[in-house]
Amino acid sequence: MSLRTISVAVLSGWLLTSTVVPVWAEPASQTATARKVRVTGVVRDDSNNITLPGIPVEVTGGATVYTDVDGRYVLDLAPGSHELKVAMEGYETRTIKVEVAAGVRVVDANIGLQMSRFAETVVVTGDAPVDAVTSSAEAQIAERKNAAVITDNLGSQEMKKNADSDAAAAMSRVTGLSVVDNQYVFVRGLGERYSNTTLSGSTLPTTEPDKKVVPLDLFPAGLLDSVQVIKSYSPDRSAEFAGGLVQIVPLKFPNRPVVDFSYGLSVQSNATGKSIPLSSLGRRDWLGFDDGARALPAGIPNNKIVRRGIYTPEVGYGPDEITAFGKLLGNQWRPVNADGAPGQNWGMVFGNRFGKFGIVASAMQSYKETYVDEQRAFYRVGDSASDLEAVSDYRIQTGTQKAQIGGVVNLAYQFSTNHRLSFENFYSHSGKDEGRTFQGPNTENLFYYYNNRLQFIEEGLLSNAVSGEHFFRNLGNSRIDWRASYANANRDEPDLRETLYQQPFLSGSTNPNPAVAPVLADESQSGFRLFNNLDDKTTDVAVNWSLFQAAGSRPTQYKFGVNYVDRQRDFESRRFRFIPIVLTKDGAPAISQALTPEELYATANIGTAFRFNEETRPVDAYAGDQQTTSAYGMVDIALSGRTRINGGVRVEKFEQTVDTFDPFGLFVRTISATNQNTDVFPAVNLVQSFAGNQNIRLSYSSTVNRPEFRELAAFEFTDIVGSRATRGNPDLKRATIQNVDARWELFPGGRSIVATSVFYKRFDQPIERVVIAGAQPITTFQNSDKASNFGVEVEAAYELGAGLFVNANYTFVDSKITLLPEQRTVQTSLERPLAGQSKNLFNLTAEYARRGFSARMLFNYFGDRISDVGSNQAPDILEQGRETVDVVVQQKFGSRFNLRLNAENLTDADYLFTQGTEHQRLFKLGRVFGFSLGINVF
């Protein structure tokens, strides 16, 4: 069993705590002689797994310590045989024997108490040494077993063994989860708008401009203890719950001093050593920070650069001023090909405690380069619906360098066994530098196009939280916990640069005519500069109060809490373009449009051959503000030693406002959208244990899915030539969801587990992407009629003996969304599966481990899923199912060194998107080979 008490409660659990807490002994004799061995464990109520704080644990003939707020005790004992006695009113007094062998680092001895009524046995689990900082598979399974709600999770040790670099990669291993675009988690086939993410229980802001989801690749595995996915709802969590709640648990405190280092190198078969396009404009790109090379020049005013008119001369700038502004922008437009460098990463973890004070700190940095060579076509319906004709067919080559840094500093102070204060800080930052080129025919415009784009995206997430836990034995065994957190997510996309060239077709074909040089196209993607900034802030304050009644026949806990979450978002965009000055008979062409972009947009040509123009649109900025105020009450009753029922209600008052406005106030038009609801969300979870190691769980809940700021904002954007613009809808309403879940699970011991779940969800008025008709159809968001989502999950993990272990999970999901008849217009179908949902998901992990050596093979498969919903009779675009195979080999050298070799994406399967029988997108990611070395200094 786990060294640590682990649990699932989000709002700083009452039943089970998820908070990161150091362990303190009483007396705090950390400086005990080296011969002494640490003995630690958690005291629980056996009937309902509730941890019991404030309980005396007596070493026969020695000291007495008390369990802390989490029910944990810590003792330092000399090697030999000891007896521990635990006594509490209402419970049978238990005495257990602990054998402490010399040289062992930690002995783990959890103690279960039975109420006098049920007294039968004393359970002592686990005596194996446990890694100090990381969370093991066994610990995670114990946590699942004890959870009041349906949970799946993955500990940091597993992530390391799988060589998963971040939380996103790790999540694809979990039953019922698929990861889309290597960032977004789909839980049970429900799109990213249906999954929520918390860090240490607090709501997180997102760096995504268009999505609600928090990209999980922002969370490097080295900073995490575990990632847990809660699949059934309980009222002490936010009611915004559908597919699942992803809880990120940062590093926890060690029981002994820890200093770990790791270093790794990786080779990407598509990129490393190959010539790839990159946009290396800044000297600090390798760290993920722009050095100012892409910043909006200080000379460019904060108000919109518009031309002065003769009728309203108080508005705008004169031509010479505008030309001067244009000359301030940098003049590199095309990616530069460079040899791809290998990926690198390093990390360190430090943890210790000093008296009543505990600390864990971690830092990491990583760098990698990737390259994708993609073929992408856009189709429209030809003469018949079965006949798709390509409007464009581009070869897109994208080179990326991504650098990430991150750190965690968590501090805690234990005033006494019953009172503790924690201060937790998390920081993650990434910089992605992308050089992209595409070329190919566009039969709509009858040109062969050549496009170059440079893009740099910096994303940062900083979270600070203060929390406290307090136990009052004399106040009816009250436990009060509270937290206040502030998190800020920022996404900066400075100076996107794009140019488009065109060349006529060779007569009778869609190939370019080599006799005619490509010239600059006078289109919006030519000479284009874009600056985007997004800032998202979340404040989350919560207090929970729980009361435990051990006396009487039914151990019962009551829990009450309040929570306030405020979220604010600001988005602003500025667009500029260099427009060719129209050539006339008045003079010779100012400049040949066949020159390179750097020649064309040379400073001398600004104002003579090109006119600088700000094209920021009237709706290029939006601001959102929302408050969720909630209160809940719930009760957890052990109806018998085996039956546990947990239920309650939550009331949430939600207020949301989004204003879309002209960033410079010239265009006098603000579009406001508001949402205001107060809803009651009930939930019931029933856990029935039998045969000592099996659970049956049933749950029902009513939850909600709310519009995201972006979906309400009338902001419009277009990504690539030929794709549709997307715009928000200020009229969106919330969707309500009814959830029913059932699960049977068997825990044969160790890492073995067998589990089966069935779930059904019904959505009323779900928010869905639709296309609306017009000369230029646009994508927007609307409340559709209804949707349903049904599925089965099967999971089996088994220790075969002789060091062999296998773990497999399979998920079947069947969903259907129904649009309103009046939404038909240009939609191809009124009924279809939810976008992004795969019918089949499969994972298999096989491991062989022996004497410090381990080898692991991981297989992941997802079935076909809709990536883009069809319109105008065109079929849906399907992302074809794909498998991934990874292999990881590890060898320990002594107790301090660990060498790991990993090979990822061995089959390098095609990323294939199809529309009807046509290929819409096709590319490969390439294979990754890496090694890493870990050192445990202590």
Place this chain on the structure above:
Amino acid sequence: MKYVSRTMAAMWVAAALTVGQLATVRADQAPPVNVAGIDKPVIVVTGSITGTENWTSNYYYVLRGAVFVQAGATLNIAAGTRVIGESGSVGTLIVLRDGRLNAIGTRTAPVVFTSDQPVGSRSRGDWGGLILNGRAPVNIEGGEGQGEADTGVYGGTNPNDSSGTMRYVRVEFAGVEFSPDNELNGIAFQGVGRGGFYEYIQVHMNRDDALEWFGGTADIKYAVASNAADDSFDWTFGWSGRAQFIAIHQRGDDADNGIEADNNEFNNNLLPRSNPQIYNITLCGDPDRNEGGEGPRAANLRRGTAFTIRNFLVTGFKSVGFQISDAATSAQVDNGTSQMGAGVAWGIPANMHASVAGYITSGRFPSVTLGVDPGLSTAGCANHENPQFQPSGVATLAGGQMAPIQPPNDGFFEPVTFIGAVPPAPADNWMSGWTSFPQR
């Protein structure tokens, strides 16, 4: 599409409410501004027009941002009035469904919508343009469409709907790019019905199409489209209006097709089908390669449109005259709906595309003469500053009289004695007096 209309209605209401709280500078609310060097007081107009408003030639009216003529409102613009689209705020005039714009100029005092830049510095796309939304039928699935760049919902079931009347009106240097690949037309007729009249209309130097018809039934007579950077005359989504005396002047630096005609690009056979009747049209391409290689076709008739094009003169395009694309378009010829001829095409590498030439040879398109100059100078017609549309020799074409085909006597069309947009007799040139072709 009811849903969208609800959505949009809410948006407009929200917009209107917001605007209501902000300063609206209007003749009746704030005094006009005197600007040095400008010979009349300036009135800056923002937000919405509700009720009835009259603009006169005593002032210059500056459109600041999108100015909406709301449902139930009427904007009357008197002869000689100049309305200026502010470039800094992308001034645009949008008539929402059930709103009306009456702009009534005279031959000597037209109503002019123009740029706010000084003469010599004006260019295409200096400001937005004119957008008219009506309740006449469109063939967009759901019966309603969403205008380009947030310009309102259009379409309905009333072919006799009216969005007002415009006579002797010039629209110059408009067509700003609102979003990528999304420029505004000079005048966008979106689901406009035939209840109003549009005659003596010129759109000059527009960044996108000069005149574009998104469904509807509106008619137009005596129209000039010159120097547009895209198509000069464009229809889609089931336009079934009538047009007579249409003069088109293309410029090779950036023009696309003289006519670009669709039924519906997403489904070529949606109904009601685009099926305009066009009599007496002259399409002048730009033969000068020094101007640039654009302006390939006189007309691309495609995506299932039907058409009647009679009494045409076509010259000067870079590659072909008329072209029929897509099987659904040819089907409309084969089933007898679409008609072409009489007319003349000359001075084009391929005077007619093979898709049209076959019908001429077979006699399906009668009285079409190819490769013979009817006495209209191709260069003169392509003169950007002063295009000449009057032919001199049609009467003697092919050694005899080339008779125009008489349009139906339906009260709209006028009987004609000539081919092309403009009659040969200089005294009869309806373009004189009120049109203008400034380059900058």
